[in-house]
Amino acid sequence: MYEQSVSVRNLVEFVYRSGSLDLRFQGKSKMVDGMKIHQMIQESQGGDYLPEVSLQHVHSFEDAESGETILLKIGGRADGILETAEGYTIDEIKGVSRDLETIDAETYPVHWAQAKYYGFMFAALNNLSEMTIQLTYANFESQEIKRIRKVCSFEELEAFHMTTVREFEKWVAMKHRWQKRRNASIESMAFPFPDYRRGQREMAVAVYQAIKREQVAFVEAPTGIGKTISTLFPAIKSLNESMTDKIFYLSAKAITKRVAEDTVSLLYTCGLELRQMTLTAKDKICFLDQATCYPEKCPYANGHFDRVNDALWEILNSAKHYTREAVETVAERYKVCPYEFSLDLAIHADVVVCDYNYAFDPRVYLRRFFDVPSESYLFLVDEAHNLVDRARTMFSATLSKEKVMSVKRIVGDRDRYLKKELDGVNRMFLEVRKKCDETGLYVDNDEIPEIYTQLRRRAVNIEKWLASGHAFEGYDLVLDLYFDILSYLRISELYDKGFLFYMVNGHRPSTMIRLFCINPATQLQRFIGNSRATVFFSATLSPIHYYRRLLTTIEAPQCYRLPSPFDQSKRLVLTAREVSVKYKDREQSLEQICQYVHVMAAAKAGNYMVFMPSYQYMDRIADAFVEAYDGIYDIIVQGRQMSEEDRNDYLQSFEIHRKGRANGEDVRTLIGFAVLGGIFSEGIDLKGDLLIGTAIIGVGLPMISFENNLIKAYFEADGYDFAYRFPGINKVMQGAGRVIRDHEDRGVILLMDTRFMQRQYTAILSDHWVQKTVHIDTIEDVLQSFWREEPDL
Numbered sequence: 001m002y003e004q005s006v007s008v009r010n011l012v013e014f015v016y017r018s019g020s021l022d023l024r025f026q027g028k029s030k031m032v033d034g035m036k037i038h039q040m041i042q043e044s045q046g047g048d049y050l051p052e053v054s055l056q057h058v059h060s061f062e063d064a065e066s067g068e069t070i071l072l073k074i075g076g077r078a079d080g081i082l083e084t085a086e087g088y089t090i091d092e093i094k095g096v097s098r099d100l101e102t103i104d105a106e107t108y109p110v111h112w113a114q115a116k117y118y119g120f121m122f123a124a125l126n127n128l129s130e131m132t133i134q135l136t137y138a139n140f141e142s143q144e145i146k147r148i149r150k151v152c153s154f155e156e157l158e159a160f161h162m163t164t165v166r167e168f169e170k171w172v173a174m175k176h177r178w179q180k181r182r183n184a185s186i187e188s189m190a191f192p193f194p195d196y197r198r199g200q201r202e203m204a205v206a207v208y209q210a211i212k213r214e215q216v217a218f219v220e221a222p223t224g225i226g227k228t229i230s231t232l233f234p235a236i237k238s239l240n241e242s243m244t245d246k247i248f249y250l251s252a253k254a255i256t257k258r259v260a261e262d263t264v265s266l267l268y269t270c271g272l273e274l275r276q277m278t279l280t281a282k283d284k285i286c287f288l289d290q291a292t293c294y295p296e297k298c299p300y301a302n303g304h305f306d307r308v309n310d311a312l313w314e315i316l317n318s319a320k321h322y323t324r325e326a327v328e329t330v331a332e333r334y335k336v337c338p339y340e341f342s343l344d345l346a347i348h349a350d351v352v353v354c355d356y357n358y359a360f361d362p363r364v365y366l367r368r369f370f371d372v373p374s375e376s377y378l379f380l381v382d383e384a385h386n387l388v389d390r391a392r393t394m395f396s397a398t399l400s401k402e403k404v405m406s407v408k409r410i411v412g413d414r415d416r417y418l419k420k421e422l423d424g425v426n427r428m429f430l431e432v433r434k435k436c437d438e439t440g441l442y443v444d445n446d447e448i449p450e451i452y453t454q455l456r457r458r459a460v461n462i463e464k465w466l467a468s469g470h471a472f473e474g475y476d477l478v479l480d481l482y483f484d485i486l487s488y489l490r491i492s493e494l495y496d497k498g499f500l501f502y503m504v505n506g507h508r509p510s511t512m513i514r515l516f517c518i519n520p521a522t523q524l525q526r527f528i529g530n531s532r533a534t535v536f537f538s539a540t541l542s543p544i545h546y547y548r549r550l551l552t553t554i555e556a557p558q559c560y561r562l563p564s565p566f567d568q569s570k571r572l573v574l575t576a577r578e579v580s581v582k583y584k585d586r587e588q589s590l591e592q593i594c595q596y597v598h599v600m601a602a603a604k605a606g607n608y609m610v611f612m613p614s615y616q617y618m619d620r621i622a623d624a625f626v627e628a629y630d631g632i633y634d635i636i637v638q639g640r641q642m643s644e645e646d647r648n649d650y651l652q653s654f655e656i657h658r659k660g661r662a663n664g665e666d667v668r669t670l671i672g673f674a675v676l677g678g679i680f681s682e683g684i685d686l687k688g689d690l691l692i693g694t695a696i697i698g699v700g701l702p703m704i705s706f707e708n709n710l711i712k713a714y715f716e717a718d719g720y721d722f723a724y725r726f727p728g729i730n731k732v733m734q735g736a737g738r739v740i741r742d743h744e745d746r747g748v749i750l751l752m753d754t755r756f757m758q759r760q761y762t763a764i765l766s767d768h769w770v771q772k773t774v775h776i777d778t779i780e781d782v783l784q785s786f787w788r789e790e791p792d793l
Contacts, residue, residue, distance in 0.1 A: 008076035023293035245375035277349035384536035395517035700728035
């Protein structure tokens, strides 16, 4: 016997949704206002009114295909039940912005469906022959109330119940049949390779144990272990054992998302039956040039809900791998919004591959999953070292005086109401500015409460203006400013000891106030709580205490550091003894750096990369190198603004040179110059002789900045490490990790900076590499010995 639970709201919204998708501005404070409306009405009804009454009904049916009995457990809370001498009344309360005179019994079919279903449940539970169904509409602004009532016999309510569940039965049966099919395939699924690599089994076991024990775990697994298969394989096994219902594979980069997709595809060849969904951002998947989600402007929004269930039924019964291309194909055929369609499809997926923000960002996380979790979720956080900076961005908020004044200038005297509100926001800036010191700065552990009060009042008034449908050339700018204010208010509600408030008064940067999240651990933990287990994994999670402190508040998470599966003799790590890349020494180090790169590249023909600490220094080195060794090498240089096509061309150069060399063509050695910490220093996979050496110039320290210095001060004794050294070394290890990607790879890592020989750095690096110190006079002999594969090296 199979059981599935569903809320009344989700049931009726799925069965009775119809009409068009309309996501034009509706106001973001309506959820809070709606709760207040509910409470106001409930408290005004007297002692005979029972608020928030929990109800449940179990419906059983037989799956026509399998003959198996299925129990559908339907539950929810009625807003209110009123008992009078005439009988019982179910009350469903809805807050609206529109004029109540324009609302009748046919305006919102889903509202009536929800109220009637609660009426059926209560009548069935209490053996009632009839019920009064009441919809109570309240206007958010005027708080005016309108009630619409209808007396329904139990027979009528029961018939409505049967119509509803009959429509839903096929979806429940399909889900059950799919899970049986999926679980049978998982049961027989073997690991897709003949043998585990060194450390791979240990990683898979660590992930499985974390899921089983409902833990937060950190796994540092060197390049080559096969992190994606080592996490997905045990996670998928846990689906069959009912430890989790859905896997969220979270990543910051498109390339790692594709690796996850490819890994699932590999498991398909082993007989796996699994629904895998990849979420694509709205602005990327939208069919229009600009996302305009209302029916007058978008043919895919117009009538979307009339067609979307048919689109879902088709794709769920015809495919299991829901890539962007698959979603777009079906969405185009049924003329539905591809983004909203993909969100619906994610509900039915077993593995959802998506960006970090869908699980962790308070502004855009997937509310349909995480507001009231109804299933057991697993978070697999890939390249988890990236989450520190991403989380700081997610949980910080900025408001610019310059933007306020820009919008005010556009509004001018054409709308006095809006101008008054913008003047109010500007006066708030002027008042706070008085706290700044002579340098134009104000920093405090506590935010200024008056700012929240002012912004909340102004936001409500600007929201009213936006909701009134003004046809105004600056409407989009007002909307953008409103969302900035709303973001500030939202983050302000989360403000805790992990934040600092600061104001900058000046022109560069412009006057602004900022809620800066320095330690996002508490905020991330709120979202981690939505999961049964969370596994953070990366090739670079050293030192582990740094990531533990910034990514979770769990006192003793499970931590694993796995050994490299590769023969260490195939990797030569050299440190240039005399090269200083401290800022004051950079200019005089140009010639030395060029010499070292030349010697490295001359030792063996092939493809090399040189990672630099900044674009400016990269350009200086590249120019100096070309001037010194013109005509000897082919040079490519990372651009500051590269399109996707430019990036592909850059990477394709490595393949072109490798093929030419393999075909015996007269191909020169290729040297690619790139920025450490940039798009080419992690995530790219240049296996074999696509890359045989890399030079890392500098220890990767982030630029000295106001915010980095705030981080430094915040963490006190650990401040320099947390603000500069640890993030820098992580970039170094990521860049160096481009060289050895497989068992057959052989390559050189050349570190150039005297700081690489300091204890603070060697203490971290020694766990990853055995370094050999060289001088410009000795490096050539060492390289030649290495490429001859001499056993003593």
